[in-house]
Amino acid sequence: MTIFFESQKCHFNAWKYDIHHNDPSLPNLMWRCDMENNQVTGVLNDWDLGVGKESRHAGLKRTGTVPFMSIDLLDHPLGNVPHLYRHDLEAMTWILTWAFLVYQRIPREKALELVGKGIAPRARQRADMPSVLRNWRIADYVTCAKEKTHFLKSLVFSPPEPAEDFKWGWELTVKLLFLLKAESDTRYNLARDKKMSYEQEPDDPEKYLRSQWEVIETHVAETGKLRYLLALKPDGL
Template sequence: MTVEQVHLLRVDLLNLNPITHASGKLWEVGSIEAFQDVFVDCLKVLHRDLSANNLRFRCTDNGGKAQGILTDWDMASEVEDSDQILLSTATHRTGTIPFMAVDLLVVNPRPPPHLFRHDLESFFYILVWAAFYYDFDKKECRSTEPSTQPPLERWNNADLEVCANAKFRIISEPVVKDQLFALVPPEGQSLLPWMNSVWELFWDANHSRMMNQRRPQADWDVKTSGGFLTFQRFMEALGRKPRL
């Protein structure tokens, strides 16, 4: 099935258009450390259409420090500390192809509800994307053609099954993950500790799901993949606490 058939958005991989004049593009934040602050700020919302284009930043009045903001709120819901959220009432897939969770890309006449763990998966893909394509010190999105990194090119394929398979292999096969991460350019390598730590969450979640499929447990939590994919666990993987 193609993106046109299900009315999903593909993107120009490296020429993401600006949304507002009041906020900066993610790669313009100025440093890896500032990017990490912005990334953490954006985590606690079930957005349902995350992409590298709607994670933005603005400079606060408090010393001009970068603060993360999200744009395009049409499908958003706030996430409580308990990870409880309002489910989407949409009967169609929501998201932007390169950053959508695997579950949401699987061809199904009735798409599954968009859960917070799906957004956490999108954040992981945005993190990987940033490591490959953003030079924060130079405040630029590198012009390298996506075809030089075939796994990321497949994330934006018009065939949803191709996209889903490419992403699933990365989050479920250590060898594939290692091969991809070995290609991260020098400018993005400071993000590798975060990338590996977050990847382990998805590895554990997939293992938990497979074990539950073999030996179903009545109390296994579908919303959090057995308790592994929650806001709290994601923040622990990053080694950070939400900024007030």
């Protein structure tokens, strides 16, 4: 998870300075290995779809990689929803979901051995990958949005199981998915009551990332697990 949260921290800091990535995806999360110090650092790659403060377009063009895109962006085929920080943060949560449910973990010793030989270790895909995720990869935008919405609703009753060696991180990921659903329900209710539309929604990176870190810190306090994540919390939250 170090690679993930370091990349997320990089993404947040860039957004604060009006550099918006707009396409967080699993292939765009990379890592750099310092063999001398036995240290791995997360790297957020591929800023080709990113926009800056001086961008020529208003951020209404729908961008992203389908399996990891936010439900809002998937569900608006005309791209008429402003691309907000929370959309990229949601994509990050889908990345964790995909990683924990689709792949099996490579033992650290084996990974370091491969790196020492100049070979990039590749995670193995599970033979029993949950079928619900397959439509995220092959479906069109709207269908993928429906599949993800159903996935969030079904978490309470029938959450899918990760590979045995990934259960350590799946518990926290489920809590982040519950947060995602709660925030989505709140926005839906506001829109239904005509108290806020997508066009009126302010971009508030600190609000959404702070909520996520409250979940993380509570999880660490309650379980005693993943304490190393606390050092990766962005400044100012």
